[in-house]
């Protein structure tokens with residue numbers, strides 16, 4: 326068998342649909358219905374339902390430990406990586422069950438990408454290889470020219486191309502923190518996700534890099550639905566169109582107290598607890 330690390334004209338992997346540069350397809354709506362989640366016997370989310378509109382940026386806000394990251398990880402089936410984790414409920418991507426037993430796990434993760442809190446490029450891999458790493462992991466075939474186009478288009482969409490175009494063979498680990506995070510965004514985009522989940526993507530970054538990532542998100546929302554967990558209320562207000570406020574009071578499982586249009590939630594929240602939280606009175 327040919328070594329799957331070969332870098333010649335095609336990377337030899339199990340055949341799946343070829344990839345082309347460009348958009349992944351029509352914008353997708355993500356819907357969570359009655360999500361309940363446990364770690365062991367401990368219930369951490371209780372019947373959480375939320376529609377994350379196609380082409381929107383949905384911000385998940387709430388105090389530490391209320392289940393935002395757990396909810397996010399349920400959306401692309403990462404929750405099941407934890408041995409003690411269980412869940413009930415449904416996640417629908419454009420009406421299709423992400424947890425359908427006939428659906429391959431890798432397809433769900435490919436359609437719903439994730440960017441983490443701490444930038445995690447493969448440090449020794451070149452910038453180019455980092456962008457293309459997802460193709461290898463998802464077993465996607467592409468010719469060399471398609472790969473080159475993909476590298477440029479993903480780095481452009483991630484707002485990094487002009488900064489790295491002359492050093493694509495340099496290691497990803499040599500970039501600044503903000504650049505590394507944009508490289509991770511480019512890597513996620515290379516497999517054409519329909520949804521991008523971002524778990525506090527700017528919490529390790531300085532204000533300037535944060536601004537650049539926020540601008541990148543606003544651009545990306547034209548072709549991918551975005552869900553972001555953030556502790557930064559200004560950030561939620563700046564980037565999101567829809568917002569959901571999670572709360573787990575006194576050791577009870579997390580629930581959504583209020584959700585809806587971000588501007589309305591920040592200017593005239595319906596629930597006093599939302600008002601207190603968005604105005605920095607707790608959490």
Ligand SMILES: Nc1ncnc2c1ncn2[C@@H]1O[C@H](COP(=O)(O)OP(=O)(O)OP(=O)(O)O)[C@@H](O)[C@H]1O
Pocket residue numbers: 364369387388389390391392393394395396407
């Ligand atoms: N791997 C795990 N094993 C056991 N319990 C966990 C695990 N991950 C999270 N929890 C628990 O689940 C609850 C929700 O955690 P989660 O990380 O989803 O909250 P969060 O709102 O994202 O918090 P933060 O804002 O601090 O990141 C917490 O009580 C946490 O301790």
